[in-house]
Amino acid sequence: GAVVSQHPSWVICKSGTSVKIECRSLDFQATTMFWYRQFPKQSLMLMATSNEGSKATYEQGVEKDKFLINHASLTLSTLTVTSAHPEDSSFYICSARWQGANNEQFFGPGTRLTVL
Amino acid sequence: SQQGEEDPQALSIQEGENATMNCSYKTSINNLQWYRQNSGRGLVHLILIRSNEREKHSGRLRVTLDTSKKSSSLLITASRAADTASYFCASYTSGTYKYIFGTGTRLKVLA
Numbered sequence: 126g127a128v129v130s131q132h133p134s135w136v137i138c139k140s141g142t143s144v145k146i147e148c149r150s151l152d153f154q155a156t157t158m159f160w161y162r163q164f165p166k167q168s169l170m171l172m173a174t175s176n177e178g179s180k181a182t183y184e185q186g187v188e189k190d191k192f193l194i195n196h197a198s199l200t201l202s203t204l205t206v207t208s209a210h211p212e213d214s215s216f217y218i219c220s221a222r223w224q225g226a227n228n229e230q231f232f233g234p235g236t237r238l239t240v241l
Numbered sequence: 242s243q244q245g246e247e248d249p250q251a252l253s254i255q256e257g258e259n260a261t262m263n264c265s266y267k268t269s270i271n272n273l274q275w276y277r278q279n280s281g282r283g284l285v286h287l288i289l290i291r292s293n294e295r296e297k298h299s300g301r302l303r304v305t306l307d308t309s310k311k312s313s314s315l316l317i318t319a320s321r322a323a324d325t326a327s328y329f330c331a332s333y334t335s336g337t338y339k340y341i342f343g344t345g346t347r348l349k350v351l352a
Contacts, residue, residue, distance in 0.1 A: 131283075159339060168244055168329060169284075169342045218283060220340075229274070230331075230340055234283035 128152055129221050131233035138209055139241055146204045146236045148219030154199035155221035159230065160192075163216040175202050209240040245332055245343040253349045260317040262346040264330035267311065271335045275304060275315050277326045278345075284329070287315075322352045 161169040175181040175196035193205040220230040245266040303316040331340040
């Protein structure tokens with residue numbers, strides 16, 4: 126139980142294009158989803174927290190117009206990197222939790238984004 | 242910085258030896274989790290320890306928590322080459338509803 130998937134697992138795009146990454150909770154309803162970013166050989170940095178049906182809360186320094194997050198249902202959150210540039214290349218990981226889950230988060234396998 | 246600290250940053254040991262990683266965090270917590278990440282892959286949950294617990298075991302893993310020092314340690318006993326990975330701690334504070342990750346320890350176990 127508590128499986129989270131991400132799609133795609135990797136994506137290569139041209140500079141200036143937008144890329145959408147999906148995060149799904151497969152066997153539970155995720156009241157909250159989190160998006161993290163990880164640079165090579167570094168730790169995970171929380172980008173934003175999204176609650177189903179409401180606007181995402183972004184961490185300081187994260188551009189909300191650059192990284193659009195939508196959490197339209199209890200099983201799906203999307204992260205759209207708009208007008209991607211090479212510096213946006215990174216590993217993006219989502220996690221999800223449900224209300225009353227003893228504050229545990231369940232992580233997706235991550236999406237490797239490379240912007241050329 | 243929002244991140245906690247981990248040390249050492251990197252650790253190289255021989256198979257069969259024990260590996261100890263330390264994590265320090267900044268605020269009072271409800272629980273702390275340890276994760277493993279193989280290169281280029283997602284996170285694997287290892288163990289969760291709550292603020293009212295001092296020690297927890299899971300197979301070859303032993304986690305301790307000292308809330309007075311705001312620190313935790315992960316011990317891997319009888320290490321194997323397959324344990325080679327990066328290990329992260331993540332602290333959770335109620336009210337924030339989010340986990341803050343440590344900087345990570347890169348463990349290499351030599352066969």
